[in-house]
Amino acid sequence: MIRVVIVDDDPLVLAGLRMILGGSNDITIAGEATDGHAAISTIAREKPDVVLLDIRMPRMDGISVLRRLPERGISARVIVLTTFDTDELILTALKQGAAGYLLKDTSPGDIVNAVRRVAAGEPALSPTVTTQLIAAATKSTDDSRRRAARHLIARLTDRERDVAIAVSQGLTNPEIAQTLHMGIATVKTHVGSVFAKLEVTNRVQVARYVHDAGISAPSG
Missing domain, CATH: 3.40.50.2300 (Response regulator)
Structure with a gap:
């Protein structure tokens, strides 16, 4: 019993x-x-x-x-x-x-x-409790990723941040130069600095951090 x-x-x-x-x-x-x-x-x-x-x-x-x-x-x-x-x-x-x-x-x-x-x-x-636990766990993971991404993005200067956003939008270096009104050499310098500060090796990773941080507009 x-x-x-x-x-x-x-x-x-x-x-x-x-x-x-x-x-x-x-x-x-x-x-x-x-x-x-x-x-x-x-x-x-x-x-x-x-x-x-x-x-x-x-x-x-x-x-x-x-x-x-x-x-x-x-x-x-x-x-x-x-x-x-x-x-x-x-x-x-x-x-x-x-x-x-x-x-x-x-x-x-x-x-x-x-x-x-x-x-x-x-x-x-209860089924609703299970659903809430899954949602809470997902939210916790999302919050952690957002905090980590924002911490890294905060390392960038305003201009580097603008370049990172442009990279996340899929723009090439010449397109970034035209959009942000800077020379190609300057864009390449900023892209290299963004890679170093975000500790990434490619543009897709830059885009991921920009997305996780929730930024989408130039700092100006």
Whole structure:
């Protein structure tokens, strides 16, 4: 049997989860709690396999409970079950050791399956949570690339920056000379300096940094 402790300050949610989980012949409800302090003592006493944990509760919130469980030597696997799906809360809960993150509009069958998966050592995330995590990871990568590119572009003088933008637009040296009103020799000098300061070996790499930095207009 999978022993579960339910933690939520809403009596209706507790009753609903009791009904959902009580209908499964491989799950038993070992205990319930309505706030964070009671949750820790109940979990420590009952030693459940899985905890369904709300985030927003009186006296102590769910994130604080997650932080304190390891300090008490409690190894129960926790599924956060909440109405809140902000990136910050999701990432914080997972970093604090949550094995799952479900929204309260998750279907009864999916909640039961999530409990089984987590009890078996697998993660359980609502589809929308998975989508947000992917988006957050992508955004983090994009932000890192943007910061790195802007750091390199900042090494350039205003004129070198203009040349770098022209290079990113696919202009040849003669075309850059005509567009920026400078001699071919001067353009070649600036292109060489751009390559050196951006630590690149070809024009495609210059274009990539200009694009990642998000600049597209001459400095003048």
